[in-house]
Amino acid sequence: MDSKDDPIAYHDLNQKIKVLIRNIFEEYFKPLGFRQNGQNFRLYQENGLCKIVNFQKYRYNHNKNCSLTVNIGLYFEKDMIIQNRNFYESDCQIKMRPSHEYYGEERWWPVNDDRSLEQFAHEIRSYFQNAALPWLNQFESREDLIAEILDGKSMEKYNYHLQNQGLEKSKE
Numbered sequence: 266m267d268s269k270d271d272p273i274a275y276h277d278l279n280q281k282i283k284v285l286i287r288n289i290f291e292e293y294f295k296p297l298g299f300r301q302n303g304q305n306f307r308l309y310q311e312n313g314l315c316k317i318v319n320f321q322k323y324r325y326n327h328n329k330n331c332s333l334t335v336n337i338g339l340y341f342e343k344d345m346i347i348q349n350r351n352f353y354e355s356d357c358q359i360k361m362r363p364s365h366e367y368y369g370e371e372r373w374w375p376v377n378d379d380r381s382l383e384q385f386a387h388e389i390r391s392y393f394q395n396a397a398l399p400w401l402n403q404f405e406s407r408e409d410l411i412a413e414i415l416d417g418k419s420m421e422k423y424n425y426h427l428q429n430q431g432l433e434k435s436k437e
Contacts, residue, residue, distance in 0.1 A: 278329060278330075278331055278376065278377070278382075279331070281376075281379075281382055282322075282331060282333070282376060282382070285382065285385075285386055286304060286320050287301070289386075289389065289390070289393070290306055292390075293390075293393050293398065294306045294308075294318065299316075299318070302351070304319060304320040304321070304322075305317060305318070305319050305353070305354075306318040306319075307350075307352070309347055309350070310406070310407075312345065312405075312406040312407050312408075313341050313342070313344070313345035313346070313347065313406075313407040314339065314340075314341055314404060314405075314406055314407040314409075314410055315339070315340040315341065315347055315352065316337075316338070316339055316340070316401050316404075317336075317337070317338045317340065317352065317353070317354050317357065318335065318336075318337050318397065318401075319335070319336040319337075319338075319353070319354040320333055320334075320335055321333065321334050321335070321336055323373060329377060330375070330376075330377040331375070331376045331377065332373045332374060332375050332376070333373065333374050333376060333385065334362055334363065334371070334372060334373045334374070335362065335363055335389065335392065335397070336354040336360060336361075336362055337354070337360060337361050337362070337397055337400070337401065338354040338356075338357025338358075338359065338360035338361075339357055339358060339359045339360070339401075339404055339410050340352050340356060340357045340358065341358065341407045341410060341411075345407070358410070358414065359410065359413075359414065361400070363392050363396065363397075374388065374389070
């Protein structure tokens with residue numbers, strides 16, 4: 266691994282996290298067709314379904330102590346062609362975080378030294394392999410997502426939030 270790809274090679278915690286996020290994108294999401302824009306990874310599918318993975322930093326972070334979580338969302342618009350190419354996780358009709366099913370509570374990873382960064386890297390890779398990517402992959406099309414939203418029983422299967430505002434727009 267080139268030192269520019271090794272987060273531990275940097276002294277600045279924010280730079281270490283930035284490199285780690287880039288490495289995770291290259292490893293898991295770029296091969297699937299996702300595009301990276303900062304801490305957002307977006308996939309635009311031809312069938313009108315979009316997927317996003319977002320790394321969120323805690324608002325009171327500083328260079329010696331940082332906490333992160335991951336937000337994942339599924340997004341569509343009224344028409345098949347996506348107009349809002351810079352949608353955020355908060356715009357998604359369905360979204361989730363690492364929480365109840367996988368960890369038992371909402372999960373924020375503290376990162377304040379190289380050891381906690383390595384632990385975060387290990388746990389986040391495990392989360393993507395075992396929970397996030399399988400969840401995202403079960404929705405192959407916009408129609409799959411709409412059917413899931415309309416099936417009232419399915420809401421109990423996952424830890425996600427239905428955004429009524431987005432659903433109402435899509436029904437018009």
